[in-house]
Amino acid sequence: MLHYPLTGFLIFLVIANLAYLPPHLGFGDGFWFMPGHFPLPLQASRVLLYPAFFVGGVAIGAAGLRAGPFAADGALVRRWWIWFGLSYGCYGAILLLAYAHHNWIADFDSPPLWWRAAYGSAVASFCAAMAFGVPTFFLRWAKAPLALMDRLQPSAYGIYLLHFLPLLWLQYLVYDPAWPAGVKFAIVLAGTLSVSWLATVLLRRIPLVARIV
Secondary structure (H helix, E strand, O other): OHHHHHHHHHHHHHHHHHHHHHHHHHOOEEEEEEEOOOOOOOOHHOOOHHHHHHHHHHHHHHHOOOOOOOOOOOOHEEEEHHHHHHHHHHHHHHHHHHHHHHHHOOOOOOOHHHHHHHHHHHHHHHHHHHHHHHHHHHOOOOOOOOOOHHHHHHHHHHHHHHHHHHHHHHHOOOOOOOOOOOHHHHHHHHHHHHHHHHHHHHOOOHHHHHOOO
């Protein structure tokens, strides 16, 4: 029944907002922790959001994907389109608030507290909805014959763990050149996937690491 997945989503939604809003309001989204600039700058507003989502993923994984909340034949996965709908609704709220920031708020550099709180809540809610939408989509269509996805599957967790570093630094690499946005996107996407996938394949040759990733 829908109300059980919905209750779980509402709980996760509250957790996401509690993890994101205080740092977002305290630091803003433009402040980064930069320990010597290498190797891993961290956006201050997301410093609690990342571990909250990671722990949530570990808890769901411990319950299992066959009989747990993300069971392939469960209500959560069968209604994957609801979570995607919620995701795009939250993204629409982000766009609306960004439009308001650029056009309706007099002091662009110091938006009022209500705007910052609303924007932060929209971002956190979008992240929470996507955390439901993405896995339910892939679980729903897991048996679809997609050769690339089948090859990615053994390394998926390692790619998830390792992708952030190449993603971050490839964005810096393509920032200055006057290339079309589509070209920059393709370079970052292909480079991030290739580097994190190759690193995972190499790490999985170590028996102890292979048990984890």
